[in-house]
Amino acid sequence: MSILRGKWSAISVPLLSVALGLFVGGIIMLVSGYNPFVAYAALFNGIFSNTYVLGETIRQMTPLILSGLAVAFAFRTGLFNIGVEGQLLVGWLASVYVGLQFEGLSPFVHIPLAILAAGVAGAIWAFVPGLLKAKYHVHEVITTIMMNYVALHVVNAIIRTYLLAPGERTEEIHQSASLQSAFLESITDFSRLHYGIVFAIIGAIIMWFLLWKTSTGYELRAVGFNKYASEYAGINVRRNIILSMVVSGAFAGAAGAMEGLGTYGYMTVMPDFTGVGFDGIAVSLLGANSALGVVLAAALFGGLKIGALNMQSVAQVPTQLVEIVIAMIIFFVASSYLIHWISNRVNKRGKI
Amino acid sequence: MDVMQILQIVIPAAIFSAAPLIFTALGGVFSERSGVVNIGLEGLMLMGAFTGALFTYLGEQWGMGAASPWFSLIVAIIIGALFSLIHAVASISLRADQVVSGVALNFLAAGLAIFLVKKIFDAGQTPIIQERIYKTNVPFLSDIPFIGPLFFSNAYYTSYIAIALAVLVWWVIYKTPFGLRLRSVGEHPMAADTMGINVTKMRYVAVMLSGGFAGLGGAVYATSIAGNFSHATISGQGFMALAAMIFGKWHPLGAMGAALFFGLAQSLSITGQQIPGLKEIPEVYLLISPYVLTILALAGLVGRADAPKAIGQPYEKGKR
Numbered sequence: 108m109s110i111l112r113g114k115w116s117a118i119s120v121p122l123l124s125v126a127l128g129l130f131v132g133g134i135i136m137l138v139s140g141y142n143p144f145v146a147y148a149a150l151f152n153g154i155f156s157n158t159y160v161l162g163e164t165i166r167q168m169t170p171l172i173l174s175g176l177a178v179a180f181a182f183r184t185g186l187f188n189i190g191v192e193g194q195l196l197v198g199w200l201a202s203v204y205v206g207l208q209f210e211g212l213s214p215f216v217h218i219p220l221a222i223l224a225a226g227v228a229g230a231i232w233a234f235v236p237g238l239l240k241a242k243y244h245v246h247e248v249i250t251t252i253m254m255n256y257v258a259l260h261v262v263n264a265i266i267r268t269y270l271l272a273p274g275e276r277t278e279e280i281h282q283s284a285s286l287q288s289a290f291l292e293s294i295t296d297f298s299r300l301h302y303g304i305v306f307a308i309i310g311a312i313i314m315w316f317l318l319w320k321t322s323t324g325y326e327l328r329a330v331g332f333n334k335y336a337s338e339y340a341g342i343n344v345r346r347n348i349i350l351s352m353v354v355s356g357a358f359a360g361a362a363g364a365m366e367g368l369g370t371y372g373y374m375t376v377m378p379d380f381t382g383v384g385f386d387g388i389a390v391s392l393l394g395a396n397s398a399l400g401v402v403l404a405a406a407l408f409g410g411l412k413i414g415a416l417n418m419q420s421v422a423q424v425p426t427q428l429v430e431i432v433i434a435m436i437i438f439f440v441a442s443s444y445l446i447h448w449i450s451n452r453v454n455k456r457g458k459i
Numbered sequence: 460m461d462v463m464q465i466l467q468i469v470i471p472a473a474i475f476s477a478a479p480l481i482f483t484a485l486g487g488v489f490s491e492r493s494g495v496v497n498i499g500l501e502g503l504m505l506m507g508a509f510t511g512a513l514f515t516y517l518g519e520q521w522g523m524g525a526a527s528p529w530f531s532l533i534v535a536i537i538i539g540a541l542f543s544l545i546h547a548v549a550s551i552s553l554r555a556d557q558v559v560s561g562v563a564l565n566f567l568a569a570g571l572a573i574f575l576v577k578k579i580f581d582a583g584q585t586p587i588i589q590e591r592i593y594k595t596n597v598p599f600l601s602d603i604p605f606i607g608p609l610f611f612s613n614a615y616y617t618s619y620i621a622i623a624l625a626v627l628v629w630w631v632i633y634k635t636p637f638g639l640r641l642r643s644v645g646e647h648p649m650a651a652d653t654m655g656i657n658v659t660k661m662r663y664v665a666v667m668l669s670g671g672f673a674g675l676g677g678a679v680y681a682t683s684i685a686g687n688f689s690h691a692t693i694s695g696q697g698f699m700a701l702a703a704m705i706f707g708k709w710h711p712l713g714a715m716g717a718a719l720f721f722g723l724a725q726s727l728s729i730t731g732q733q734i735p736g737l738k739e740i741p742e743v744y745l746l747i748s749p750y751v752l753t754i755l756a757l758a759g760l761v762g763r764a765d766a767p768k769a770i771g772q773p774y775e776k777g778k779r
Contacts, residue, residue, distance in 0.1 A: 139578050245757040253750035264743035379694045425577040430570030437563035441555035
């Protein structure tokens with residue numbers, strides 16, 4: 108059980124939580140009369156069995172990586188950004204707007220420009236809670252939740268008023284801004300795989316570099332560990348809180364651009380949230396707020412979501428089972444105290 | 460259209476849409492006053508709405524008739540309280556981050572409720588319930604001139620229960636020993652512990668109360684407003700109730716007032732089209748007003764809102 112402490116705990120706790128989450132999902136299936144072995148086999152096949160589902164899994168994990176990075180980046184400074192969902196929506200809208208408005212640009216200019224616009228929109232949306240936290244000590248959890256709803260209604264109103272096309276949506280963006288790729292679609296049996304994954308991986312590298320290789324990153328992490336000590340050491344805590352939220356919002360906005368420029372190529376009037384932003388919280392927690400961990404966790408959750416479709420058609424288990432499993436995984440990761448407590452107990456008795 | 464007609468449209472609609480928010484916000488007051496953040500209100504409300512629709516339907520099948528929705532409200536309170544135990548165990552006993560645990564509870568409720576609906580009905584939503592909680596004119600009171608038509612006609616009994624409960628909760632929290640203990644646990648758990656109050660037990664009770672109230676709020680929404688349960692039935696009402704609780708400064712009557720005000724904003728965004736002068740205001744301003752006002756309240760621009768001191772911190776005995 109010593110594997111649960113020390114340097115291995117960063118890996119063993121998430122792995123154990125995933126196993127426990129799947130176990131609870133299996134019990135729920137047993138109780139409600141499904142065969143968990145058939146269902147999980149179908150789930151696994153639904154992720155890896157052919158190039159189509161593999162392509163869909165990578166497409167699904169693309170925005171999850173960026174929303175996970177957004178949550179993780181803020182966590183590193185001790186901030187809980189639940190507003191990723193709203194920042195993602197304004198980013199999605201900004202990317203589609205740039206994709207619609209500029210014509211005749213080279214894709215090498217147009218795509219970065221659209222993603223940049225999405226990042227800036229998300230950053231502005233996250234700046235408000237950051238400023239309120241730094242200036243008035245308002246808890247960011249509440250303000251970011253409120254900003255989510257403001258984003259949802261404002262984005263819908265803007266689409267309805269200025270960008271409406273038939274079908275409660277915007278027009279399709281120009282080809283020069285699109286991340287969609289005939290090549291990637293053809294090698295994955297016509298899945299919706301697009302080039303967004305490249306930008307998501309670049310995002311992960313940027314986060315790692317920013318946090319661990321720059322003095323700004325050092326300051327951000329120091330504030331996350333202990334803001335009073337940081338203040339005493341001469342670090343401007345307020346500036347770092349705002350900066351952290353802004354960078355986090357930029358990642359979230361970029362996640363929206365992946366949907367706007369990649370998967371859909373337009374934006375619809377949203378009846379409800381996408382869920383990608385909230386899933387980012389799960390991704391970040393499971394990935395222990397590290398860049399690599401976020402990519403791996405996004406792959407897991409993206410895979411579960413795509414595999415769930417096959418599980419439903421083969422074993423008739425509703426796709427919502429995967430949401431239950433993800434919720435249980437978050438509970439277990441968050442309650443890692445339980446896992447540590449058990450391991451300490453076992454050690455004290457001198458057994459195992 | 461004269462002023463009276465306008466008020467007759469607006470006020471009953473406001474009270475009507477506020478009732479589920481009031482119940483849920485009162486639940487939030489209990490939990491947060493004891494020092495446990497409850498972002499899970501949305502999920503608890505969702506479970507309540509699911510239970511409300513399901514058990515009203517079952518009640519109809521079992522021949523309960525008009526009593527079915529009321530039966531479902533009681534079941535929803537119990538289910539809500541039990542479901543909130545997950546949040547309580549994780550955040551109080553296992554010292555999980557309370558916000559994270561609440562977020563997970565929302566995920567779990569959304570997944571579990573739809574999973575069960577698909578399992579039971581083999582469809583994405585429950586059947587439309589026949590026996591709903593309907594509008595009534597309150598006997599005698601609705602005959603009072605001016606006040607009668609505004610407050611006691613075309614109203615739902617659940618709305619009066621909500622307002623009465625808000626007063627009751629105020630009395631419990633501010634006028635009883637239980638309330639004093641609840642508040643002390645949320646302000647300074649160590650001092651409360653020293654005085655012999657069982658912090659863990661108080662927090663468990665508070666979280667379960669919040670679960671019961673939020674379950675009731677969700678069930679009232681399902682049986683009076685929605686009429687069935689699907690994935691879109693509860694989308695943000697729980698968070699709006701959370702906003703009402705904060706805008707009401709963690710005070711039961713304040714939360715009720717804020718919920719009534721948010722209900723007014725919601726009903727204006729629907730009924731506004733019938734009212735001269737409001738037609739020109741785009742709907743979006745009314746839709747976002749509850750959230751913007753809450754942000755302004757927190758920033759101290761609309762009266763300062765301060766959370767209980769020990770909120771969000773797990774209590775560990777003997778830790779300084």
